[in-house]
Amino acid sequence: MLNINLNKVRNNISASANNKKEAYEKLKSFKEKNEQLKAVYVAKGQKQIKISL
Amino acid sequence: MEYFEIKDEITPATVSAALAALDDAYNGNEITIQLPYNGGGSVDAAIWLIEAIKQTKAKVTIEVDRYVISAAAFIYLWFIIYPELHVEAKTTGEPAILVYHRPRVIIDEHLAFLNDLNDRTDEWETLKEFTEIFDKLFEYLMAACGYTAANENIYEYSQCALKHQLRHVRDGYYSNQDFVMPT
Numbered sequence: 153m154l155n156i157n158l159n160k161v162r163n164n165i166s167a168s169a170n171n172k173k174e175a176y177e178k179l180k181s182f183k184e185k186n187e188q189l190k191a192v193y194v195a196k197g198q199k200q201i202k203i204s205l
Numbered sequence: 206m207e208y209f210e211i212k213d214e215i216t217p218a219t220v221s222a223a224l225a226a227l228d229d230a231y232n233g234n235e236i237t238i239q240l241p242y243n244g245g246g247s248v249d250a251a252i253w254l255i256e257a258i259k260q261t262k263a264k265v266t267i268e269v270d271r272y273v274i275s276a277a278a279f280i281y282l283w284f285i286i287y288p289e290l291h292v293e294a295k296t297t298g299e300p301a302i303l304v305y306h307r308p309r310v311i312i313d314e315h316l317a318f319l320n321d322l323n324d325r326t327d328e329w330e331t332l333k334e335f336t337e338i339f340d341k342l343f344e345y346l347m348a349a350c351g352y353t354a355a356n357e358n359i360y361e362y363s364q365c366a367l368k369h370q371l372r373h374v375r376d377g378y379y380s381n382q383d384f385v386m387p388t
Contacts, residue, residue, distance in 0.1 A: 154370065185330055
């Protein structure tokens, strides 16, 4: 385990407004691709497979 | 003030009440979303929650407690790294543990991370995009911890070659191991 507490370093994090905008665009793009992937799994009869966290 | 406790896991069912409240909120409403001992779960539910929190008219507090793993860690880190004026992400004040890892596909109880696959597989493009999102958050976190390229250098000690602790952390994460951090 990293012996650095997130609460003590969180103020060092500096994502710009552009970085944030790109992150949301990438999230949206991922969602669309993930729906297409789910459709592929359904077509192949593999509904139990999915990207997981 | 409305409270929603999303404990144990992130699923469409466990986030549904919070999503409805976030969508229906008016200016001046306050919503607290508690994620106590949360082990993560659904990709879809995590993204729905992130988008609903960003778009809501309410003032939102995200509160983690005990352990915050995987999808729950993703939600928490998202609002620490990409902050919103109307959102506060914090702990209860008690120590908690964050566990973060790269996304993967579960196939017959086997885990496929991006570097286990190739560009001919169905999952490649989708998992690549999601992995890049995760890696970006991780790199912001490493930079906040003080990581620089110099941390890749080997440290010599009594004729032994040692790695910096932040290099160990990065090597572990990019080898698809869990990254664990107190918060």
